[in-house]
Amino acid sequence: MSVALNVLTVVAVVAGAFFFLAGTVGLLRFPDTLTRLHALTKADNLGLGLVVLGLLPHVGSVLAGIKLVAIWLLVLLSGAVASQLIARATRQRDPNA
Amino acid sequence: MMEALNAGLALLLLALAVWTIVARDAFAAVAGFIAYGLLLTLAWVQLSGVDVALTEAAIGGGLTGALLIGAVGRLRDTEATARVERPKALTRALAALVAGAVTVALALCVLTLPDPAPTLAPDVAANIAATGVGNPITAVLLAFRAMDTLLEAIVLVFALIGVWSLAPDRAWGGRPGVRHVADPNGILAYIARVLPPIGIIVGMYIFWAGADHPGGKFQGATILAAMWLLVMMAGLTDAPPISRAWLRIGLVAGPLVFIAIGLAGAVTAGAFLAYPDGYAKPLIIVIELALMPTLALILALLLVGAPQRTIQR
Amino acid sequence: MADFLLAASGFVLLMVAVGLARILRGPGDADRMMAAQLLGTGGIAALLLLGAATGEDAVVDVALTLALLAAFASIAFVKAARTASRDEAATGNEK
Numbered sequence: 001m002s003v004a005l006n007v008l009t010v011v012a013v014v015a016g017a018f019f020f021l022a023g024t025v026g027l028l029r030f031p032d033t034l035t036r037l038h039a040l041t042k043a044d045n046l047g048l049g050l051v052v053l054g055l056l057p058h059v060g061s062v063l064a065g066i067k068l069v070a071i072w073l074l075v076l077l078s079g080a081v082a083s084q085l086i087a088r089a090t091r092q093r094d095p096n097a
Numbered sequence: 098m099m100e101a102l103n104a105g106l107a108l109l110l111l112a113l114a115v116w117t118i119v120a121r122d123a124f125a126a127v128a129g130f131i132a133y134g135l136l137l138t139l140a141w142v143q144l145s146g147v148d149v150a151l152t153e154a155a156i157g158g159g160l161t162g163a164l165l166i167g168a169v170g171r172l173r174d175t176e177a178t179a180r181v182e183r184p185k186a187l188t189r190a191l192a193a194l195v196a197g198a199v200t201v202a203l204a205l206c207v208l209t210l211p212d213p214a215p216t217l218a219p220d221v222a223a224n225i226a227a228t229g230v231g232n233p234i235t236a237v238l239l240a241f242r243a244m245d246t247l248l249e250a251i252v253l254v255f256a257l258i259g260v261w262s263l264a265p266d267r268a269w270g271g272r273p274g275v276r277h278v279a280d281p282n283g284i285l286a287y288i289a290r291v292l293p294p295i296g297i298i299v300g301m302y303i304f305w306a307g308a309d310h311p312g313g314k315f316q317g318a319t320i321l322a323a324m325w326l327l328v329m330m331a332g333l334t335d336a337p338p339i340s341r342a343w344l345r346i347g348l349v350a351g352p353l354v355f356i357a358i359g360l361a362g363a364v365t366a367g368a369f370l371a372y373p374d375g376y377a378k379p380l381i382i383v384i385e386l387a388l389m390p391t392l393a394l395i396l397a398l399l400l401v402g403a404p405q406r407t408i409q410r
Numbered sequence: 411m412a413d414f415l416l417a418a419s420g421f422v423l424l425m426v427a428v429g430l431a432r433i434l435r436g437p438g439d440a441d442r443m444m445a446a447q448l449l450g451t452g453g454i455a456a457l458l459l460l461g462a463a464t465g466e467d468a469v470v471d472v473a474l475t476l477a478l479l480a481a482f483a484s485i486a487f488v489k490a491a492r493t494a495s496r497d498e499a500a501t502g503n504e505k
Binding site: 098102116124128132135138166288296312320323324 | 413416417419420423424427430434439442443445446449450453456457460461466468469471472474475476478479480481482483485486487489490491493
């Protein structure tokens with residue numbers, strides 16, 4: 001049982017790290033602000049989500065597990081709002097972007 | 098593995114610090130500073146200072162960043178002229194010399210510390226049972242060195258009065274800052290309605306957890322202040338005029354309760370801020386409960402600034 | 411497992427550092443705001459991995475606080491940038 005959980009952790013954390021890599025590469029290589037924003041949110045949602053999923057088998061208590069999921073949901077929420085606001089600000093400044 | 102991680106973190110911190118100083122645009126420097134604060138949180142965790150990491154995350158990452166953003170906003174008009182002036186070469190050489198000397202002195206102090214460093218931690222561990230709390234940081238802050246905490250709270254009130262003193266005479270007693278406007282159906286108003294309830298729960302939880310785990314009133318108060326500021330930024334509520342009675346009572350209530358308990362301790366237990374046997378934990382809880390609203394008020398008002406709008410009569 | 415988690419934490423930090431280098435230098439305020447966003451999320455991920463690696467449970471509380479305050483700081487940042495650009499546009503229109 002614990003072997004399966006360890007495998008889950010490794011797979012999920014590696015996948016999460018991959019999405020962080022993908023997000024960073026997108027951030028560096030995409031041509032303009034709005035597309036870079038899109039890449040950034042991939043790291044937010046999937047990268048952190050997979051890392052949280054991978055760490056859930058290792059928490060010491062149910063409360064800690066709830067906190068981990070709450071952290072992910074908070075980051076999702078704030079990332080969505082901040083991205084909206086940034087995109088709107090960029091669109092206002094440069095309507096052709 | 099751990100050493101490599103720590104070395105990488107230290108290098109990243111140094112690089113960010115240098116970048117923050119040399120950045121041309123003040124806005125960019127503030128972004129660097131916020132990033133620096135967030136990374137410093139990681140450094141504190143690596144140094145096993147989880148309470149300090151909590152405070153760094155709350156104050157360094159969030160509140161100080163917002164404070165500096167507000168300052169940069171006010172400085173935008175004069176930034177062009179400020180950038181044109183550059184000090185003479187002699188002044189810059191002197192500044193570099195002094196900064197270098199201070200760095201060398203600090204490095205020497207750290208590197209020549211005796212090993213093991215002198216510490217009172219064993220004394221704290223020996224006497225912590227008398228205080229009734231499990232977290233040694235809370236025990237030191239509110240039992241062994243309660244005097245320092247009291248004076249810090251009073252200093253914060255003075256800082257707020259100092260900020261208020263920047264108000265123009267005609268605006269004294271009025272509302273600080275400007276009225277923020279945002280689309281009431283927009284996304285800023287949305288998050289200002291959704292996040293604060295969550296933030297209040299987390300803030301109260303961190304406050305309560307401070308007894309036995311890292312946390313406490315200061316970090317909890319910072320979270321509460323940040324949530325109030327968010328609601329103000331979205332225009333859902335306005336900053337209160339500083340002449341309001343509830344505001345002023347709230348500001349002094351915390352330190353007053355603290356002083357009252359101290360005086361009671363002088364009468365019943367022999368010294369100012371001494372706790373009678375068995376009453377330590379309840380008294381600590383009362384002090385924390387009284388101080389938290391005061392701290393949240395002070396932190397939020399420090400960020401909003403000096404009164405700018407006259408009271409409508 | 412602890413070593414693996416430490417390595418993962420270091421990798422995430424490296425990604426954040428690389429992303430920061432580009433964004434902090436990036437033209438325009440939007441790129442800088444994205445820097446704050448990226449650092450918040452990456453920092454939280456690295457923190458959680460570190461906490462799991464060392465077995466320190468209180469680190470989750472730090473990550474929770476960081477999530478809240480990073481959200482607050484990002485929003486304050488964006489709002490300030492928008493106000494600034496609106497002021498510039500207004501004064502530009504008057505000229």
